[in-house]
Amino acid sequence: MNIYLDHSATTPVRAEVVEAMLPYLGEFYGNPSSIHRTGRKAHAGLDAARRTIAQILGAKTGEIIFTGCGSESDNAALRGIALARREQSGANRIVTTPVEHKAVLETAIDLRDHYGFELTILPVDGDGQLDPTAVEAVLDDDVAVVSVMHANNEVGTILPIGEIGALCRVRRIPFHTDAVQAVGRLPIHVDELQVDALSATAHKFYGPKGVGFLYLRQGTPFHSVLTGGSHENSRRAGTENVPGIVAMAKALALAEAEREAEMARLQILRDRLIGDILKAVDGAQLTGSPNHRLANHASFVVDGVEAEGMLIALDLAGIAASSGSACTSAAQQPSHVLEAMGVPSRLAVGGLRLSLGRSNTPEQIDYVLEKLPRIVAQIRGMMPVAL
Numbered sequence: 001m002n003i004y005l006d007h008s009a010t011t012p013v014r015a016e017v018v019e020a021m022l023p024y025l026g027e028f029y030g031n032p033s034s035i036h037r038t039g040r041k042a043h044a045g046l047d048a049a050r051r052t053i054a055q056i057l058g059a060k061t062g063e064i065i066f067t068g069c070g071s072e073s074d075n076a077a078l079r080g081i082a083l084a085r086r087e088q089s090g091a092n093r094i095v096t097t098p099v100e101h102k103a104v105l106e107t108a109i110d111l112r113d114h115y116g117f118e119l120t121i122l123p124v125d126g127d128g129q130l131d132p133t134a135v136e137a138v139l140d141d142d143v144a145v146v147s148v149m150h151a152n153n154e155v156g157t158i159l160p161i162g163e164i165g166a167l168c169r170v171r172r173i174p175f176h177t178d179a180v181q182a183v184g185r186l187p188i189h190v191d192e193l194q195v196d197a198l199s200a201t202a203h204k205f206y207g208p209k210g211v212g213f214l215y216l217r218q219g220t221p222f223h224s225v226l227t228g229g230s231h232e233n234s235r236r237a238g239t240e241n242v243p244g245i246v247a248m249a250k251a252l253a254l255a256e257a258e259r260e261a262e263m264a265r266l267q268i269l270r271d272r273l274i275g276d277i278l279k280a281v282d283g284a285q286l287t288g289s290p291n292h293r294l295a296n297h298a299s300f301v302v303d304g305v306e307a308e309g310m311l312i313a314l315d316l317a318g319i320a321a322s323s324g325s326a327c328t329s330a331a332q333q334p335s336h337v338l339e340a341m342g343v344p345s346r347l348a349v350g351g352l353r354l355s356l357g358r359s360n361t362p363e364q365i366d367y368v369l370e371k372l373p374r375i376v377a378q379i380r381g382m383m384p385v386a387l
């Protein structure tokens with residue numbers, strides 16, 4: 001039994017995607033910057049991938065910068081825009097939220113601690129939701145960049161990016177969104193979202209790891225973070241990962257073509273998971289927004305149960321789940337997202353995230369619903385009774 005319910009951490013690479021990238025690991029091995037035919041073949045693959053991604057996003061091809069991962073895209077957006085904006089206009093403040101992925105939060109903190117930026121971290125409510133009027137209240141000429149994630153990786157909440165984008169747009173303040181969890185799961189059109197920069201990574205939509213992209217609207221102030229050669233129009237030095245990029249474009253095209261039908265299918269499974277777990281597991285509470293949440297995402301805290309024991313027991317039963325974020329789970333620290341949402345630490349240690357994807361079937365959900373309540377009961381039986 002192997003039921004994979006950790007698609008927010010990563011997804012398996014689709015067979016069609018492997019097939020698309022193979023020629024670029026073999027016969028089309030050239031350096032895309034080379035002038036000769038071998039190089040031009042690789043360059044053609046790069047061009048085609050850029051066109052595919054730009055077209056899906058409603059962007060211009062020159063607005064797509066290939067990167068090494070979602071974290072790099074986030075770093076490039078925050079550092080690249082904040083530094084360039086300050087140079088241009090003196091704006092010195094970064095505005096973000098406490099529920100961002102660490103790739104955004106730690107970058108913002110680094111820019112504060114080592115580059116002299118001011119940092120405003122806006123509060124979120126108990127669902128992890130951000131009120132656009134709270135953003136509006138802090139927007140002024142001193143704001144260099146605003147960064148708000150599209151969908152949260154730990155609790156699945158979808159944030160009102162279009163509304164926040166519109167508020168930034170009228171004040172001509174660059175707006176970045178970390179759309180790593182949203183791409184392939186939500187409609188992504190850069191003009192409708194009113195974003196100036198958007199981060200994505202292939203491994204969340206059935207592409208390979210180690211490749212991502214940053215959408216950067218034409219005219220957005222930007223200072224390259226990776227310096228060297230003039231790759232990516234001098235916005236990201238380094239020979240491009242051609243096989244990975246070709247694979248990413250293929251994965252995105254497939255995900256986009258199937259998105260509506262697949263998300264409708266997953267939402268039914270997700271709603272069963274949520275409804276039945278809340279009924280069958282005593283002390284389980286949903287985390288994140290009940291209504292504005294990713295169709296593939298179910299997350300909970302379970303009172304009186306530590307995540308680690310629950311995850312090990314689930315793994316032994318053939319179910320791969322997570323406590324929230326794969327990036328911090330090894331660190332055994334309370335989730336900064338749950339903390340920001342006001343979840344008491346007693347509950348926050350019992351985080352459980354079940355994130356669905358292409359391989360999941362109704363029968364698998366039946367199996368999880370049969371196993372999980374028993375596992376929780378077993379763990380509770382083993383734990384000392386609180387006095």
Ligand SMILES: Cc1ncc(COP(=O)(O)O)c(C=O)c1O
Pocket residue numbers: 008009069070071072074101103149151152153178180181201202210212327
């Ligand atoms: C919301 C969010 N942003 C950024 C990242 C980082 O992406 P990558 O693993 O490609 O660096 C992740 C990955 O978990 C994520 O969920």
